Amino acid sequence: PWQDDHGDVHINRGYRVEFNSALGPYKGGLRFHPSVSLGTVKFLGFEQIFKNALTGMPIGGGKGGADFDPKGRSEDEIMRFCQSFMTELYRHLGEYTDVPAGDIGVGTREIGWMFGQYKRITNRYESGTLTGKGLAWGGALVRPEATGYGAVFFLQEMMKVQGRSVDGRTCVVSGAGNVAINAIAKLEQLGGTVVACSDSQGYVYDPDGIHLPTLREVKEVERKTLEAYAERRPNSQHHVRGNIWEVPCEIALPCATQNELNASDAARLVANGCLAVAEGANMPTTPDGIEILRQGGVLFGPGKAANAGGVATSALEMQQNAARDSWSFSKTEAKLAEIMSSIHEQCAATAEAYGRPGDYVLGANIAGFVKVAEAMCALGLI
Numbered sequence: 001p002w003q004d005d006h007g008d009v010h011i012n013r014g015y016r017v018e019f020n021s022a023l024g025p026y027k028g029g030l031r032f033h034p035s036v037s038l039g040t041v042k043f044l045g046f047e048q049i050f051k052n053a054l055t056g057m058p059i060g061g062g063k064g065g066a067d068f069d070p071k072g073r074s075e076d077e078i079m080r081f082c083q084s085f086m087t088e089l090y091r092h093l094g095e096y097t098d099v100p101a102g103d104i105g106v107g108t109r110e111i112g113w114m115f116g117q118y119k120r121i122t123n124r125y126e127s128g129t130l131t132g133k134g135l136a137w138g139g140a141l142v143r144p145e146a147t148g149y150g151a152v153f154f155l156q157e158m159m160k161v162q163g164r165s166v167d168g169r170t171c172v173v174s175g176a177g178n179v180a181i182n183a184i185a186k187l188e189q190l191g192g193t194v195v196a197c198s199d200s201q202g203y204v205y206d207p208d209g210i211h212l213p214t215l216r217e218v219k220e221v222e223r224k225t226l227e228a229y230a231e232r233r234p235n236s237q238h239h240v241r242g243n244i245w246e247v248p249c250e251i252a253l254p255c256a257t258q259n260e261l262n263a264s265d266a267a268r269l270v271a272n273g274c275l276a277v278a279e280g281a282n283m284p285t286t287p288d289g290i291e292i293l294r295q296g297g298v299l300f301g302p303g304k305a306a307n308a309g310g311v312a313t314s315a316l317e318m319q320q321n322a323a324r325d326s327w328s329f330s331k332t333e334a335k336l337a338e339i340m341s342s343i344h345e346q347c348a349a350t351a352e353a354y355g356r357p358g359d360y361v362l363g364a365n366i367a368g369f370v371k372v373a374e375a376m377c378a379l380g381l382i
């Protein structure tokens with residue numbers, strides 16, 4: 001329950017699915033979106049188990065969230081919801097038990113309000129209980145960038161096998177949130193040109209390349225729709241409720257939400273000469289979409305491998321918290337790059353060993369599953 005600014009009471013439903021703790025404490029994000037149901041949290045938690053296993057870090061799999069819709073709510077209203085949610089959730093959490101982080105609708109701001117409530121209730125400054133914290137209160141450098149950067153590092157590894165690189169390529173990135181913005185930043189650093197990105201209201205096409213400072217101002221500071229971006233960049237066009245996958249590109253990164261890239265989108269990407277797709281979001285490509293990309297010879301990095309950089313860097317945040325230490329940006333980014341390269345190597349080697357070279361979906365699923373299954377067997381049956 002939470003009270004809005006007019007004093008009216010609202011009720012939302014919150015969830016935490018603690019799915020598997022064979023490799024470490026339950027670990028995974030919290031999502032605030034009106035579409036959140038138990039089913040959503042279960043599929044995300046199931047993916048998280050194998051993703052976390054691929055990182056090689058000591059983390060189990062879980063996920064949570066609520067059907068609370070932050071859109072149109074004031075900061076005070078969102079803070080009151082975060083506090084109410086944590087008032088129920090805190091008893092299930094702990095650095096050795098279950099460690100949430102952000103996801104759609106939950107960033108550093110919301111983690112702060114939830115961490116504050118956890119601290120208030122428990123009387124413990126237990127930094128390792130939540131990740132994605134602000135730098136001044138136990139957070140780690142690179143965690144905000146990690147998922148988007150990591151997805152691009154994975155993409156780079158896939159392209160390297162074919163003797164290709166990101167430099168000079170035309171890219172499309174869906175979403176305009178934490179993952180998308182940081183993926184765009186890294187693609188641009190590596191010489192790619194990102195010509196389109198999207199949000200829940202439509203997409204923007206900017207032939208000159210997405211201008212990051214404008215995008216950050218509109219989405220992170222003002223929290224407006226991409227229409228405001230188009231108003232400030234005269235050469236760009238805003239397409240209300242348009243389909244971003246109609247924009248021709250060589251590299252496509254779906255970084256918004258599940259099932260956002262279907263079979264006809266995949267067919268369009270293939271027809272337009274797309275070379276590679278790396279999933280920054282969780283399960284953005286539908287199964288028939290994946291099949292069409294495979295038949296079209298497009299490199300495909302599934303989310304549980306390609307977006308694992310976020311949770312891996314959360315585990316690095318937990319390490320720093322446990323040691324009461326903080327690492328430099330360059331040291332942490334180098335560790336992230338190393339982890340993404342190792343995930344790529346595990347997926348590629350497993351796909352090869354199972355007779356399907358280049359099939360990163362099969363490689364990621366089997367490599368992740370085997371680690372978890374072996375740990376479960378080693379820990380004994382009950």
Ligand code: NDP
Nearest residue numbers: 103104105147175176177178179199200256257281282310
């Ligand atoms: P944010 O809330 O920061 O951004 C989400 C973006 O996607 C926003 O631009 C939002 O539009 C758009 N979006 C959300 N839902 C929909 C929808 N139903 N249809 C169209 N657009 C939508 O979330 P993140 O960037 O953190 O998460 C994006 C994806 O990445 C999710 O799948 C998440 O699970 C996954 N992920 C996130 C990680 C992290 O560390 N944050 C780690 C690994 C995976 P609008 O701006 O209009 O709200």
Ligand code: 2IT
Nearest residue numbers: 028029101103310311314
């Ligand atoms: O889907 C994900 O991996 C996340 N939302 C990040 C989870 C985490 O614990 O950092």
